[in-house]
Amino acid sequence: MADPAMSVTPYWELAFDADGDPDGRRRDRLLAGVTERGVRDLIVFAHGWNNDRSGATRLYDRFFAPVPRLAPAARIGYAGVLWPAMRFADEPIPDFPRAVSADPPGRPVLDKDTRHALLETFPGRAILVDQIARLLEQQPPQEAELEEFGRLVRTLVEVVAPGPQALFAADTVAEGVPQSEPGMFAGSSAAACEEFARALTEFEASGSPQGFSFPNPWDGAHELLRQATYYAMKRRAGTVGERGLGRVVGQLAEAAPGVRVHLVGHSFGARLVSFALRGLPEGVRTVKSVTLLQGAFSHYAFAARLPHDARAGGVLQGQQNRVDGPLVCCHSRHDAALGTMYPLASRMAGDSRSAAQSALGRALGATWGAMGHDGVQAVPGTRAYTLAEALRARLPASGCVNVDAAAVVRRGGPPAGAHSDILHAELARLVLAAGRVR
Secondary structure (H helix, E strand, C coil): CCCCCCCCCEEEEEECCCCCCCCHHHHHHHHHHHCCCCCCCEEECCCCHHHHHCHHHHHHHHHHHHHHHHCCCCEEEEEEEEEECCCCCCCCCCCCCCCCCCCCCCCCCHHHHHHHHHHCCCCCCCEEEEEHHHHHHHCCCCCHHHHHHHHHHHHCCCCCCCCHHHHHHHCCCEEEEECCCCCCHHHHHHHHHHHHHHHHHHHHCCCCCCCCCCCCCCHHHHHHHHHHHHHHHHHHHHHHHHHHHHHHHHHHHCCCCCCEEEEEEEEEHHHHHHHHHHCCCCCCEEEEEEEEEEEEECCCCCCCCEEEEEEEHHHHCHHHCCCCEEEEEEECCCCCCHHHHHHHHEECCCCCCCCCCCCCCCHHHHHHCCHHHHHHCCCCEEEEEEEEHHCCCCCCCCCCEEEEECCCCCCCCCCCCCCCCCCCHHHHHHHHHHHHHC
């Protein structure tokens, strides 16, 4: 049934838990409804970090709003994916009200909304959250306290056995073995906090007339918590995509074989819809396009071989061929979350390069870069367009397509930059163009 609060109709929601198990009633309403409503094209959108259903629904409402005007004759249905992700409430998102007031300068405390989100996202770990919050508030000067902070953070985000999420953390594999965990978990927590603090200070100074200031390692500790939490969301995204959404799309192909499915994902939601391709039953060709908006996963995920390591490849290598149409990756140089923080957080244990040596992570980005910063890498035949060119051209009928969306994805402050600046009619037009929806 359509949601009366939405700007479009018919609209359904698909909800999954952290292990990819679906809400059966919502899934069944979608499977029955697409046939009953005569849907030909179904656009399925997966959010990235959100801390409640209302935030995800507002995103879908705003993104889908231009679509009926852009394709008035098309028989389109809409589905929003709900999965247990979170964002830090102090992180500004363009076109959405700020969740909390700004923290006092120089005090990287854990605000009450983010604290509540952590408790919801990691149930049963209230004592850990309290200890983490206390250290952020007190900011003790001893290096040993930063190490203790890192230990608490690692414990907070670790996978609880016997769930499947540990199988979905990697974006690349070497000789069949998934990549190791990031260095921020395996190395010195104090050193990681200092790296994040330097990167934050340089990023903030780049837009400030006051210039560079001495970094506070506890600012970096706050960022370490943020990035570790997002690493847990990254694991969940792969789990929900393959074990959840991929299977539901396969069931939809049986229930309504004529429906054309278009997968759209933002941030970790881009990883979710990409892993859904790996979860499709054999022979299913109902996915007609995939559009990745500022994808927060490795730009080598679809590569058969990595340029810096011929023994390694992406965990999704070849999965773009499961799409009966193009896989379109939007990227923007204004996305600081993916251009600076993601490479630092994703660097594997044993890589000793620092933030200062990497010039805000750009050198690290060549190895540990993200889809949403510079697009799909090391996949032969990938085509490249600016957003304006992509909207004028007829996009390729298959394969990977990079679209530089920096012309519209450009607003946002630290630490994420323009990562969530995706509510633009041009991007909705791109989804329709990728799927040849008319």
